[in-house]
Amino acid sequence: MPVLLLALLVLSTSAMWIAAYACMQRIPEHREAVAGHKPPPSSPIGPLPVPQTRDTKQGAYERMIASLPEGVVIIRDGRVHYSNAAACAIFNPAHTMMSASRELDQYFHISLLFEESERIRQLQHGLIDAARFRHVTLQRLDGSPFQAEVTEILLENDGHHDVLLMVRDISESERIRLELEQANQRLQHLSQRLMEVQEAQCRQLARDLHDDIGQQLTGLKLHLQRLEGSLSHEPSLASLVGQLTEAVDEALNKVRSLSLALHPLQLETLGLQAAVHWHLSRFLEAGQTRWSLKLDGETVDLSPDIALVAFRIIQEAVNNVARHARAGTVNVRICRTDTALRVEIVDDGIGFDYPAARARAQSLGLTSMEERAAALSGEVNIASLSGGGTRVTVRLPIPDTPPHNGVRR
Numbered sequence: 001m002p003v004l005l006l007a008l009l010v011l012s013t014s015a016m017w018i019a020a021y022a023c024m025q026r027i028p029e030h031r032e033a034v035a036g037h038k039p040p041p042s043s044p045i046g047p048l049p050v051p052q053t054r055d056t057k058q059g060a061y062e063r064m065i066a067s068l069p070e071g072v073v074i075i076r077d078g079r080v081h082y083s084n085a086a087a088c089a090i091f092n093p094a095h096t097m098m099s100a101s102r103e104l105d106q107y108f109h110i111s112l113l114f115e116e117s118e119r120i121r122q123l124q125h126g127l128i129d130a131a132r133f134r135h136v137t138l139q140r141l142d143g144s145p146f147q148a149e150v151t152e153i154l155l156e157n158d159g160h161h162d163v164l165l166m167v168r169d170i171s172e173s174e175r176i177r178l179e180l181e182q183a184n185q186r187l188q189h190l191s192q193r194l195m196e197v198q199e200a201q202c203r204q205l206a207r208d209l210h211d212d213i214g215q216q217l218t219g220l221k222l223h224l225q226r227l228e229g230s231l232s233h234e235p236s237l238a239s240l241v242g243q244l245t246e247a248v249d250e251a252l253n254k255v256r257s258l259s260l261a262l263h264p265l266q267l268e269t270l271g272l273q274a275a276v277h278w279h280l281s282r283f284l285e286a287g288q289t290r291w292s293l294k295l296d297g298e299t300v301d302l303s304p305d306i307a308l309v310a311f312r313i314i315q316e317a318v319n320n321v322a323r324h325a326r327a328g329t330v331n332v333r334i335c336r337t338d339t340a341l342r343v344e345i346v347d348d349g350i351g352f353d354y355p356a357a358r359a360r361a362q363s364l365g366l367t368s369m370e371e372r373a374a375a376l377s378g379e380v381n382i383a384s385l386s387g388g389g390t391r392v393t394v395r396l397p398i399p400d401t402p403p404h405n406g407v408r409r
Contacts, residue, residue: 066085067084067085069086070086070168071083071084071086071090071091071166071168071169072086072165072166073087073107073165074155074162075162075164076157076160076162077160078117079103080107081102081162087167090148090167091106091138091140093140106141108138109139109145112136123154123163124154125161126154130152130153130163131151132151134149134151135149135150136148138150138167146169146171147171147174148167148168148169148170148171149167150166150167151165152164153165153166191371191374191375192375195371195375199263203263205262205263206259206263207259207263209258210259213255214256217248220248221248221249221252224241224244224245228242228245264278264311266278267307267308267311271300271302272307272311272334273293273300273334275307275311276293279311279315279318280293280332284321284322287322289329289330290329291329291330291331291332292332293332293333293334294332295334295335295336296335296336297335297336299336299341305376306376309372309373309378309396310334310341310343310394312368312369312372313343313369313372313373313380313392313394314343314345316365317392318332318345319365321347324350325350325351325389326350327347327349327350330346330347331345331346332345332346333346336398338398339398340396340397341395341396341398342395343394343396344391344392344393344394345390346389346390347390348389350386351384351386351387351389352386352390353386354366354383354390373394373395373396376397379394380393380394381393
């Protein structure tokens, strides 16, 4: 049934176009000579009448054009020569009493009148090609603008080079599109703000772990070592204190690792390369996964925002490899140019069905990677095949720095 409906739709659309072209090719020149044709100056704008004809087929074509749901406007010699009922409903929806003038300035805004008139002239002289679909701002007869989709067709009628415009009012769809764009922008700004708050909280938590809990554990470790030294005459107690010292030392190492995972100090002090190197060695070597890191270009002077986003995306990709990919090798390449930072993470793991994962929206990690890149007008591309590994490619644009004393840095 859907296939049948689609076929009917295609056939009806084709019939409309064929009818429009056949009819316009044969509209007689003596339209203006029809008796009683001139409307009074104060009459409402309406479709120009189609003269009667002896040709039954031609009459059927003309009636079909007059009843088309798409607006049909024919322009001849810089004026509107014909418009069907649908076009009149588009340009004069209120059917108000207005001048019967068919000048182009009533259809195009004054700011676009010269440009559109020149385009029509060039079409008539064959200087440019007709557009199949073109979005343009037109003007209703009350002066209000609206967005329209226009299809241009060149016609030859009794020596005249006419331009047929098929007009479709898309103002409502444009309004919906703009509202969706604004909603997406608001969501993107909200997402960016949430990530900024998250990073600030991670940074503060990392400092608290390092400065407060880390220092307390370090002090406890020193006291236990001092106590262990004073219990040389009590071997059993000294052994117990030694075990407590090792447990405190292990907890201290975990606190330090957690602090660095929340906000790596290397990223601020040594740059992106050092932070990525530390993360790869920490997460992959424990699982006996071979890895390599290649760097093209300097990354030390990257802005903190770009460096942080690049690190977080690499961190998430490597964590996914360690948890799910069962990969034997991971290769990371960072390339810095004047205009962009490009990051590539490739593994030889089991891969996954990326489109299905995105459709299910079950992976917050993938969404986080894309949102972080989008916040900097960047992009993330993920290519993966079952059994063929995964390739994550990231591109983050680097904005131009303002000139300093005439020298661009």
